[in-house]
Amino acid sequence: MRPTGDHRGRASRFDVIVVGAGAAGAALAARLAEDPDRTVLVLESGPVPGLPPSFAPELLDARLVPGAQPGHPAVQPYPALLAPGRPYTVVRGRVLGGSTTVNGGYFVRARREDFDRWAAAGGGPVWSYERMLPFLRALETDLDYGAGPLHGDRGPVRVRRTxxxxxxxxxxxxxxxxxxxxxxxxxxxxxxxxxxxVPSNAVDGVRVNTGLAYLSRVSGRSNLLVSGDSTVLGVVVERGRATGVVVERDGRRRTVRGGEVVLCAGALRSPQLLLLSGVGPRAELAALGIPVVEDVPAVGARFGDHxxxxxxxxxxxxxxxxxxxxxxxxxxxxxxxxxxxxxxxxxxxxxxxxxxxxxxxxxxxxxxxxxxxxxxQTPRSGGRLRLDSADPAAPPSLDHGYxxxxxxxxxxxxxxxxxxxxxxxxxxxxxxxxxxxxxxxxxxxxxxxxxxxxxxLGTCQHTCGTVPLGSAVDAYGRVHGVAGLRVADTSILPTPPLRGPAATAVLVGELVADAMRRGLT
Known part of the structure; x- marks a missing residue:
């Protein structure tokens, strides 16, 4: 995959702006770009290496876990409180592929009862296991089981068991x-x-992140641009509709316009961006001096982790x-x-x-x-995320409630x-x-x-539910009350699954992309 660089000069307006090139964002952007008449801009806050040799060796070595290395440049740290008297630092990937570039390569599906619970919480029939299974098959190439009723052999993510x-x-x-x-x-x-x-997206000792798995398949398309080192600071909402984002690159801020904005920045950053943009609990936003665009009390109100x-x-x-x-x-x-x-x-x-x-x-x-x-890995949501500052550079406050x-x-x-x-x-x-x-x-x-x-006490760093299905977004990730704005990552899972959520994050990207391509409502 070639580096894709800056968004200036390519288009004054994109059909879709995808914020984040991680597990869900890479999948969603790649699927959308398969339609040649749709222009897609991906804004990734971290670097966007090209071919695998451009990645630091430890980001590809499946025997290592870069996210476990304190101060690694490919991760973004967030201070958190796991339980009273137990402060901690959680991390998320800040590089092409997001956390799939720095995690352990664990790629295990959610359980049937997870899908039943999410469907009941607001996902509806769309989120049933039977409706999700075709997406699960389509996203993988299972090197152990091959094609069959449960597995696929033509998807972007190669899966091999340890x-x-x-x-x-x-x-x-x-x-x-x-x-x-x-x-x-x-x-x-x-x-x-x-x-x-353990099913893993590591094959022959190489951790294949979603940036490489998905975006390399559509690299070179004229309708897709992936811009690295581009930090989104907020969503622009005009007359009840998302019309673009404010992005900082090379120390300069500018507004990039788009027909639709999809936040795929992860379960910590996506809710933070919503809150900074005035979408969240009215009283909390007003207390920070953030103009309220839409009162959505569920944003950040609860989250789950393991x-x-x-x-x-x-x-x-x-x-x-x-x-x-x-x-x-x-x-x-x-x-x-x-x-x-x-x-x-x-x-x-x-x-x-x-x-x-x-x-x-x-x-x-x-x-x-x-x-x-x-x-x-009980699906419990006892955590809370909130802003302490209207400064986009200030991390949100995280209380896991363990x-x-x-x-x-x-x-x-x-x-x-x-x-x-x-x-x-x-x-x-x-x-x-x-x-x-x-x-x-x-x-x-x-x-x-x-x-x-x-x-x-530590944490698996499997945060879910900061922008939950039903109370904050619909089954296809559309934010309540704001047209043209979606969230597509583990933020929308009302509770964490009974297994680590990396595979489910990719699934979310696939589901939302399919809904957008088919115009589902």
Whole structure:
């Protein structure tokens, strides 16, 4: 894919302006540009490399997770509060491909019950699993299963499942079987949750982000322009209709006009842009001196994410083999004891690279412990996003609201204890000498374990629901009360899915693009 540069001089007005070239934005823009009579401008705040050699090596190496490296230039940091007394920094990709360029390459579909819940919340029949399955098939080339009722073989995103041949992955699988968990060979089907490989958009050791997967397919089209280092500061709304955006590039601000504006800037930036543009809760906007364009109380009022803690274990051998194709090993999904989510709301994800390597940008750290990333993926929305300033450069305030209920705490204790049980099996003892922490006495005591979890609490960075279906946008992402303005990213998912949302973000881009191309209302 060639670099696409500046938008000046190409067109005075575009049919569609897409803000953000990430998981959803790249997919949406590429599909829209397939229609030759529609002009599309994509504005990406980060750099827009061309062919893969133009990307920094760690952005393509699927054994690394650039988003885990503090201060990496391809990410945008946001201060957040996970729980009382637990400040944190969350990050989002700021480069072509967005967070798909810096994340772990996890590409697992949402569950059927997620689609049922989203349909009931405002998506309607459009958001049923049966209606979404053709889009899920169309966006992928499944290299393991090929074309069939569940999978596609002609889509932009190549999907391959992680190799379970690594000794640690094989031991994890054996431990899961010993404890009675079923096998789940295809986590992109809708089978009973259990242990299996992780579907990934990393192939042969290369993380293929959505910028490369989608936009390279339409590169060179005269009706598409992707402009990097172009930060959108707000949406221009005139007489109730979005007519363009204010963009800053090379230190200069200008207004770019468009027939329709689609915000694909992610679940943190898209709601921030709406609020800065006067679309949101009236009282909060007025308090900041932002003229109210449309009172939409749901913008930023709630969001969901997945709390996570890292459990490390010591290998028996000083040096296990380095992973070959991905940092990911296997994954175990299971329902929590409440029984509310049979699709499995607890996740134990295996890292074959030490945490010291993930945060330091190295595959090998001799002698370092390896890790399980354990999380609760219950579709709960207890967070809130709001503005503290009308300055577009000031980050929004993020309060995740983790551990607020007894159920939150119970589920995290449960997934930590299941992980400890797995690590203590004879099967896993073949490779591991046990968890480094928490100690057995902590594991046995609810109060002590709650304290330990709070002190080690992190997040999967799976934010959803800041501009939710039903209360803020319709089934096709159209913002209530503002013509010509849509949101198409995980902002619109009313609750986070039971699996990480990267694949669902791409799905949103596909869905909204299809609606725009067909003029659906």
């Amino acid at each position: 190799d379970l041949g690594h000794p640690a992955a094989a031991a994890f699988g054996a431990a899961a079987r010993r404890l009675g968990f079923p096998g789940e060979p295809d986590k992109n089907a809708q089978d009973e949750p259990g242990f299996g490989p 709390p996570q803690v890292v459990l490390e274990w010591l290998p028996r051998r000083r040096s296990l083999p380095e992973p070959v194709g991905s940092w990911l090993g296997g994954a175990l999904h299971l329902p929590s004891s409440g029984g509310d989510h049979p699709g499995g709301d607890l996740e134990i994800l295996q890292s074959l690279v030490p945490m010291a390597g993930l945060t330091g940008g190295r595959v090998s750290v001799p002698g370092a412990p390896l890790a399980f990333l354990v999380s609760v 551990l607020a209920t007894a159920g939150d705490r119970r589920r995290l204790r449960e997934v930590v204890r299941v992980t400890a049980e797995l690590a203590a099996t004879p099967d896993f003892a073949e490779v591991g000498a046990g968890l480094t922490d928490p100690a057995p006495r902590v594991l046995a005591d609810d109060r002590l374990l709650d304290e330990w979890i709070l002190g080690h």
